[in-house]
Amino acid sequence: MASFPGTLPDYPTASYRICNTPESLAAAVRVLSQHSHIFLDCEGRNLGTVSGKLSLLNLGVAHATDDGEQRLLIFLIDVLAFPKDRAHHLSPIFDIMSSEKVFKIVFDGRMDASELLHGHRVQLNNVLDLxxxxxLAREKRGESRDQQLQRLRGFLPKHELARNPDMYLYVHKLNGMGSAMREYGIDEGKKRSVNHDKWLDRPMDETSLRYAAEDICKIQQLYDVFMEEGYIDEETLVQQSASYLALNADARPRGDKYQGHGLFPLAVLAKVSPLTPLMQCRGCERRLPASCFARSKSRDRGHICFVCRAVDMSHKLSPRKRKQDGNSQL
Incomplete structure (x- = not known):
């Protein structure tokens, strides 16, 4: 097996290598093709948006060594090293991404999926989005309605939750990867900062490469905890993750306040019957069941879904207050 020269001090059982030649890419494919579960994360400029550009496609697999030790092997695929005249070398990697037989494990894969689809015409399939x-795990852990609303107290004005708690019965605050790790008792290790404006620069410095590789380690840690606790039903999660990632399937997101917030979109967890009447929200512009809207005397039932209403109410807070109260997923 090819050597993995990159080491991660905070993750001694993990190592990485940069793949920026046809030979190193082929070696990565040989290893990846032997595994049914691959940890995935991307780095780049404004991924998934209209100005998005992919820099690194990062893929990790848990591999048993000859002495039985489990190691995490991470491949940092340098997509920029394969411009149009060499892009065909990426096809085997992209085939794995679209394969229905290989699970891709991500944390919030929406923008990664958007960038792969709209930037490279690669459909990301068979995804487990943590x-x-x-x-889903919150309900299994016995989270009460009051605890669910408590998560929103940094997002919404206090008076709004007090007056209209029923409006937010189906509104869930998202965790970013860091907050998820803290919630599930996982040590984040040393926080590494990078300049995200430099993902397209070459050569890449070691700090950036380690940052990219460590995100794969964190995804694996979360996945291991979720599996140990029984929080993942693969068949169900694949279906729900597909709905989550499909939110940006028609086009790259606009990037307005109704798409760039920290709330879980409605009508993702429950499958909507084709016979269910739908209404278009004037905020996110999604077509949703009537149950996603507040009751109104008018026939349009308000025309704004519960999540977009929460976004509107959030923006009544001052920018400083929104930042202080955790109006992000970090």
């Missing part, structure tokens, strides 16, 4: 699994 951000979705986290929402």
């Amino acid at each position: 951000q979705v699994a986290d929402i």
